[in-house]
Amino acid sequence: MTTEVRVPTLGESVTEATVATWFKKPGDPVAVDEMLCELETDKVTVEVPSPTTGKLGDIVAAEGETVGVDALLATIAPATEAGSEQPEERPAESKKSAPDEDEEDADSDSGASVDVMVPTLGESVSEATVSTWFKKVGDTVAQDEMLCELETDKVSVEVPSPAAGTLSEIVADEGETVEASAKLAVISSGDGAKSAPAKSGAKSDAKTEAAPAPSSDTSGKDVENAPSAEKLMAEKGIDPATVKGTGRDGRIMKEDVQKAIASPSQPKTSEAAEPASTPRAPVPADDVAREERVKMTRLRQTIARRLKDAQNAAAILTTYNEVDMTEIMALRGEYKELFEKKHGVKLGFMSFFTKACCHALREVPEVNAEIDGTDIVYKNFVHIGIAAGTPQGLVVPVIRDVDAMSFAEIEKSIAEKGKRARDGKLSMAEMQGGTFTISNGGVYGSLMSSPILNPPQSGILGMHKIQDRPMVVNGEIKIRPMMYLALSYDHRIVDGKGAVTFLVRVKEALEDPRRLLMDL
The missing domain is CATH 3.30.559.10 (Chloramphenicol acetyltransferase-like domain)
Structure with a gap:
């Protein structure tokens, strides 16, 4: 029987946290009270201990993901069961799968698909809005790679891929409201996932072959940054090359971007980097917008409503x-x-x-x-x-x-x-x-x-x-x-x-x- 690892109580008025660092990876043995990961809120850093002894199973919330109170972080399998889990056997299976055995393995691997579901949204939260998809249909994804971001009345939640493969279907488009446990997308996993892009042409093949590169390069240049960090850098016009990443393999986290923004030298670096990386044609003065209208996120709408509710209640x-x-x-x-x-x-x-x-x-x-x-x-x-x-x-x-x-x-x-x-x-x-x-x-x-x-x-x-x-x-x-x-x-x-x-x-x-x- 597996044990769930959930986000602990974060404190008065604190409703969300960011997964900063995982100290363990799937398959690693863990002891009771051994630290599994570290969460960061806008006030403190919280370490999450293991509630039991066993082996770390699935990591549901990857580094850089924003999670709410009581959200599912990972699962722990008992030591007796963990020994028979698939992650340790899959490499051996892949070695046995010679080219002439593809047809035999197709029944078990090529047709396999994994549903991407709305994760636990937190107490009293029953729905969310799909705000951003980071991948499109046909893209190759790695396990725990961020697929999309959801916004609820309380927090923003990043949804990781439950398996490695190809994003074969997006069920809930951007802007759509989904209920808790609803299906968001479908991942085609296994050997079938590798062959699926081949049907769409050489461009997909190149994308598939290039996919493992980020995990093998520890220089930090090809390591995928946290989606929340990418989003913030895009909003602020910051060149990723000017931000020092503190995540695994030099991955840029949201906190790294916030520190860069606070740095006095950052604006000059951003201004200098922007023309070089994203050249823009001169815009006539008459065409420059004097106003910019941006729709409030659901989170911001809720904050505004609750501040007013607090004044109305007291x-x-x-x-x-x-x-x-x-x-x-x-x-x-x-x-x-x-x-x-x-x-x-x-x-x-x-x-x-x-x-x-x-x-x-x-x-x-x-x-x-x-x-x-x-x-x-x-x-x-x-x-x-x-x-x-x-x-x-x-x-x-x-x-x-x-x-x-x-x-x-x-x-x-x-x-x-x-x-x-x-x-x-x-x-x-x-x-x-x-x-x-x-x-x-x-x-x-x-x-x-x-x-x-x-x-x-x-x-x-x-x-x-x-x-x-x-x-x-x-x-x-x-x-x-x-x-x-x-x-x-x-x-x-x-x-x-x-x-x-x-x-x-x-x-x-x-x-x-x-x-x-x-x-x-």
Whole structure:
């Protein structure tokens, strides 16, 4: 009996991942908990262990493919059954199949065909749209080579070939909507697949003979890149020769293209490479389109709809205040060197804001609660998510039981989580279970914004840049370092009075840090 290897839970708000690397190939023996492959999301890298001992059977999701939560990655056959599997015997069979035995083998091989089915689309997803076919009828395909890409309401799914052979029929054309487990195409496999293109002429023969070349060339030049990478390079006008591939045999992955796009030198390389590789005739100025209309993908349509649904489901409201940072900056300036010398970590502003929020959450517990159906769940602990910017995007690691931590412990946790986030080493568990979130847009220069709630949380505090402004202090105009604060909250559970009280308590604690020490 075979065991299925599926995509594990990827974390709160993460619905898809890309298969980055397979550490095993079909037929390899595997032990329980041995790492089979590595997935990459927009936040972290996830290793997928083997759920049992046996031999790796079919790899359903190849490197570079985008998969959803619970999607099928591969199968594992028991060790007792794996020994009798075909992959190890097929080479011997092919050697026995001499030219004069073709007629005998035709009954078993030449007529063999394999259906290409819609893969597992994920929980609650019942249909998908065929967005792109990477192959056409008559093309020779290798096992696990990408055939087409599907788009669902949640993710994009690349469909690999289940067998080596020739694409003999496309059942679902581009733009067609297909149900889960529907047939997409037919692959003619075995010796019949090799002879099928011969009927259409010498051009097909040449294509068939050239097919094995990519797998034998490890220079990286003829290795087929991930379809998602090819698509992105085409969209951005990037020459593949300028992108360094990190996949197997130098294969270019989607992440490699994203890194190339982020590279400052990439635009110049792309601009220089494009005319050489794709010369274009001059276009008269009058003919240059001033607008470009592109149909939204189903994924983008769903994102847009769900963002609006989130705003419709929760009664999101934002209240603002401002805080004078004079006292905190003076305190930090006086003790930062001594603090770092003793605790081995720098004294930042985040520990002050975190402490201030913990004090305010005790007084206004509904900001630290969540709605579950018709119930309000109050939390007697504080798990605060601290937003951190990384090369892959914004992630929100959670610091647990932060209300019981000292300033030094908070700063150490923030520094450690931030480093792990930038290195892509955060686990899914480290980004789940938050009860409140702090987002610091000030590091990017934001003066004021309205942060969006992270359901099921009922509150999020937005910090902004510190800016010197004239303020009236004791009847005199003085220049003070001021910061705008924004609290977005779910008005279904948090009343205006509670939200304003929370923000005022945060302001009071920050403007007089002694209140934090005396728990006031």
